[in-house]
Amino acid sequence: xxxxxxxxxxxxxxxxxxxxxxxxxxxxxxxxxxxxxxxxxxxxxxxxxxxxxxxxxxxxxxxxxxxxxxxxxxxxxxxxxxxxxxxxxxxxxxxxxxxxxxxxxxxxxxxxxxxxxxxxxxxxxxxxxxxxxxxxxxxxxxxxxxxxxxxxxxxxxxxxxxxxxxxxxxxxxxxxxxxxxxxxxxxxxxxxxxxxxxxxxxxxxxxxxxxxxxxxxxxxxxxxxxxxxxxxxxxxxxxxxxxxxxxxxxxxxxxxxxxxxxxxxxxxxxxxxxxxxxxxxxxxxxxxxxxxxxxxxxxxxxxxxxxxxxxxxxxxxxxxxxxxxxxxxxxxxxxxxxxxxxxxxxxxxxxxxxxxxxxxxxxxxxxxxxxxxxxxxxxxxxxxxxxxxxxxxxxxxxxxxxxxxxxxxxxxxxxxxxxxxxxxxxxxxxxxxxxxxxxxxxxxxxxxxxxxxxxxxxxxxxxxxxxxxxxxxxxxxxxxxxxxxxxxxxxxxxxxxxxxxxxxxxxxxxxxxxxxxxxxxxxxxxxxxxxxxxxxxxxxxxxxxxxxxxxxxxxxxxxxxxxxxxxxxxxxxxxxxxxxxxxxxxxxxxxxxxxxxxxxxxxxxxxxxxxxxxxxxxxxxxxxxxxx
Numbered sequence: 001x002x003x004x005x006x007x008x009x010x011x012x013x014x015x016x017x018x019x020x021x022x023x024x025x026x027x028x029x030x031x032x033x034x035x036x037x038x039x040x041x042x043x044x045x046x047x048x049x050x051x052x053x054x055x056x057x058x059x060x061x062x063x064x065x066x067x068x069x070x071x072x073x074x075x076x077x078x079x080x081x082x083x084x085x086x087x088x089x090x091x092x093x094x095x096x097x098x099x100x101x102x103x104x105x106x107x108x109x110x111x112x113x114x115x116x117x118x119x120x121x122x123x124x125x126x127x128x129x130x131x132x133x134x135x136x137x138x139x140x141x142x143x144x145x146x147x148x149x150x151x152x153x154x155x156x157x158x159x160x161x162x163x164x165x166x167x168x169x170x171x172x173x174x175x176x177x178x179x180x181x182x183x184x185x186x187x188x189x190x191x192x193x194x195x196x197x198x199x200x201x202x203x204x205x206x207x208x209x210x211x212x213x214x215x216x217x218x219x220x221x222x223x224x225x226x227x228x229x230x231x232x233x234x235x236x237x238x239x240x241x242x243x244x245x246x247x248x249x250x251x252x253x254x255x256x257x258x259x260x261x262x263x264x265x266x267x268x269x270x271x272x273x274x275x276x277x278x279x280x281x282x283x284x285x286x287x288x289x290x291x292x293x294x295x296x297x298x299x300x301x302x303x304x305x306x307x308x309x310x311x312x313x314x315x316x317x318x319x320x321x322x323x324x325x326x327x328x329x330x331x332x333x334x335x336x337x338x339x340x341x342x343x344x345x346x347x348x349x350x351x352x353x354x355x356x357x358x359x360x361x362x363x364x365x366x367x368x369x370x371x372x373x374x375x376x377x378x379x380x381x382x383x384x385x386x387x388x389x390x391x392x393x394x395x396x397x398x399x400x401x402x403x404x405x406x407x408x409x410x411x412x413x414x415x416x417x418x419x420x421x422x423x424x425x426x427x428x429x430x431x432x433x434x435x436x437x438x439x440x441x442x443x444x445x446x447x448x449x450x451x452x453x454x455x456x457x458x459x460x461x462x463x464x465x466x467x468x469x470x471x472x473x474x475x476x477x478x479x480x481x482x483x484x485x486x487x488x489x490x491x492x493x494x495x496x497x498x499x500x501x502x503x504x505x506x507x508x509x510x511x512x513x514x515x516x517x518x519x520x521x522x523x524x525x526x527x528x529x530x531x532x533x534x535x536x537x538x539x540x541x542x543x544x545x546x547x548x549x550x551x552x553x554x555x556x557x558x559x560x561x562x563x564x565x566x567x568x569x570x571x572x573x574x575x576x577x578x579x580x581x582x583x584x585x586x587x588x589x590x591x592x593x594x595x596x597x598x599x600x601x602x603x604x605x606x607x608x609x610x611x612x613x614x615x616x617x618x619x620x621x622x623x624x625x626x627x628x
Contacts, residue, residue, distance in 0.1 A: 107308030125270030126278030131301035134339030166265035267292035304336025318348035427489035523550035
């Protein structure tokens with residue numbers, strides 16, 4: 001039995017709260033009963049319609065306890081709970097972004113679990129979080145540091161942001177080690193302090209200092225060096241054929257570190273086996289000397305999933321007030337780009353956001369883009385609907401993404417593949433790349449009859465897998481791993497796709513007929529997928545509705561209407577009459593349909609009305625069909 005994410009979040013938050021405040025032996029059954037009552041009252045009295053909906057309120061009967069007896073011992077509240085000792089590190093904040101309180105960070109569950117393990121692995125040099133601006137790299141880094149501080153004792157955190165030099169990093173390491181040594185409750189070993197003096201002495205040969213750092217500190221003490229916004233240290237690399245070939249280090253030759261001493265220093269740290277590690281956030285992948293990049297884990301950070309976006313929406317007071325339809329429209333327009341969602345929330349709140357730093361950020365951005373004679377406060381106090389707010393939020397966050405710079409890193413074939421995949425509104429399989437890049441091919445009809453899954457009507461000799469990897473490496477394309485051993489899917493996030501579309505509208509090189517051709521290929525993919533894939537009827541409808549949309553964008557009215565008619569027929573057979581009614585009403589508003597097509601849809605509405613016993617409405621639609 002399923003339970004809504006909303007109910008699960010509400011009830012378990014209260015279950016844990018009940019268990020935590022128990023003065024006697026904590027009892028799960030008692031905690032769950034109390035949590036159910038509290039959630040039921042909160043939902044019934046909520047001003048938000050979705051909290052009062054059946055999907056949330058019916059969740060109370062789903063949650064059960066599996067236990068051998070009515071009372072299970074969870075923990076003894078009278079026993080002193082373990083606490084971090086005095087020498088445990090205080091987790092530093094990364095950059096200018098304050099760390100959220102425990103439990104407030106949304107999503108990225110896999111990263112939260114796996115990256116601390118990578119940082120603790122003495123055979124690896126650390127992790128590089130890379131992705132477009134505003135996607136949440138710094139926030140995730142803060143959460144990872146918080147978790148590492150909870151899980152490991154004695155970790156020394158060294159954090160820097162923006163443009164740095166090797167000497168600055170080294171001096172910051174020395175400072176943090178000295179502070180840590182004096183915080184142990186006793187005077188540090190003079191030999192330890194002497195070694196720190198040696199590695200900080202600029203009169204000693206640089207290589208000797210780095211050798212001492214590696215030997216005496218990095219190999220023995222868990223030091224995590226955090227470099228936030230590392231893109232400030234990069235310069236574009238010269239692109240040639242060798243750069244475009246991917247190597248085992250994970251570097252694609254897109255960017256290089258401007259300061260050679262800094263590059264050599266990071267390479268030395270990455271190659272040093274031991275408890276120390278690097279944690280770098282950067283908008284781009286970059287190269288390190290001597291293939292030392294292979295010692296790092298390059299972690300592309302993509303957009304939040306739909307469920308993660310909804311979870312974030314619950315933490316944004318003004319976005320959270322939207323109804324279900326508005327939230328789905330929001331996902332279609334913005335998707336899981338955290339900073340844009342935060343900007344939208346502040347705009348809907350007339351400048352008031354979830355956190356003070358969001359409000360300050362919004363005000364600073366508006367001061368940069370508004371005319372000098374325009375007051376920021378009066379602009380924020382304007383009345384605006386959701387569509388206007390979404391458009392303004394995307395505009396305000398656009399500078400964070402630096403999409404043109406990312407596109408410049410791509411080969412021409414990868415860029416063409418990205419443009420084609422950006423039109424797809426749903427995740428697609430690898431075969432969609434052939435529809436985007438390929439040329440039409442004819443298959444033997446008898447061959448198609450013998451094969452359960454005919455080949456696509458397009459084929460290409462281009463290295464599709466390499467091009468997909470190239471796009472994934474920039475985080476402009478997201479690879480979605482499927483469950484049950486099925487093939488992975490690929491998806492260009494809606495935020496990225498919308499931004500690309502606006503840029504193409506002003507680009508001379510992207511002619512309107514090219515976009516029409518790409519929509520036709522997208523429609524052909526979904527029609528081929530519908531005809532060749534063994535799937536549910538509901539999935540057939542989804543495929544056909546994508547055909548309907550893409551053929552409509554391409555101006556092919558007949559094929560668009562044919563796809564809609566087929567979808568309506570399936571909706572009728574599986575009992576989704578309300579959806580069929582909505583589709584038919586949408587089509588009768590289509591002024592491009594000819595008279596026969598309009599008459600067919602009016603007749604269809606008459607049949608539906610008659611089946612529901614609404615004979616007057618049925619007569620009206622039948623009469624209109626005959627008149628047309």
